[in-house]
Amino acid sequence: MFTISRRGVLASTLAATAASIGGPARASGFPNKPIKLVVPYSPGGGSDFVARLFAQKLTETLGWSVIVDNKAGASGMIGTDSAAKSPPDGYTLLLVDTAHATNAAVQPKLPFDPILDFAPITLVGSSPQLLVAHPGLQANSLKELLAMPASQASTLAVGTPGQGSAPHLLFEQLKFKTGLGAVHVPYKGGALALSDAVGGQIPMVINSIPACMPHIQAKRLKVLAIATAARDPRLPGVPTFAETVPGFEGAAWYGFVAPAKVPTEVLQQLDAAIGKVMDLPDVKSRLGEAFIDTMPRGPAAFAKFMNDDIARWQSIVKQTGFTLN
Secondary structure, three states, rough: OOHHHHHHHHHHHHHHHHHHHOOOOOOOOOOOOEEEEEEEEOOOHHHHHHHHHHHHHHHHHHHEEEEEEEEHHHHHHHHHHHHHHHOOOOOOOEEEEHHHHHHHOOOOOOOOOOOOOOOOEEEEEEEEEEEOOOOOOOOOOOHHHHHHOOOHHHOOEEEOOOOOOOOHHHHHHHHHOOOOOEEEEEEOOHHHHHHHHOOOOOOEEEHHHHHHHHHHHHHOOEEEEEOOOOOOOOOOOOOEEEHOOOOHHHHEEEEEEEEEEOOOOHHHHHHHHHHHHHHOOOHHHHHHHHEOOOOOOOOHHHHHHHHHHHHHHHHHHHOOOOOOO
16 A cells, blocks of 8 residues: 555655656657557446547547547556556556545555656546435435434445445445445445446435536436535536535546556647647547646646545555555
């Protein structure tokens, strides 16, 4: 497991690396074959949405051939390990999200180093986590859920994208702060959990807005709470977790990395290309519609953010006494 004492060393190392790849450049002949964009989850979740949007736009805008490769399993670790061990030539990229930080906080041993085995390219954005429920659930808000008799609440379950995922850790934090007796049910990806919630096999799910929104808009699921400090003006009727549990916040974030030791000029070109896609009006619109808000761009900002996020999840793990089963 990563310890907070490593943060200074890692931040310095990554900041130096990041600084060396700032600014545009053209790698001779790159790309001259398809680029594989690994998504370490099943199709249909928030990360998959982001990856496919950017793959499509890189192809349409720049004429690149970008192929999304879903490698699900082990809370994202299978696909991540595959990308880490790929040739460092720029032809394998990885769409990372919050699990890249939570795995570092909860896994005692990883087959890869989530910091040192990757070169950060840029963050794309972040989106709040939601607690959603099947329409048949008696409670219509977190406050109503917590007011249910303990005997009734203990029969309920909350699905998440997997053991040790950010939604799982948020659920553990919620249980720690409120005494909620619901049972955790891990899935191999958020899309599968949401599908079961829609079908009534599980009453509640914690997941990010991009994955939840199609079901919310179709009224297949209802929102009990949003994990933001204040109510989101795009969902003004949805109460925050913090209204019931002060200080409770959580968001999913998305970003691009490459295997470590990718040539500097290739990383420069990838950063510039992804940035160009992020500036497209229709991409801004689609990200906005998915409640994915902008974050600081570039490798240096991503390196600092990653170290800070790992430390935050480590703090939550320590507070709740969480351990993997």
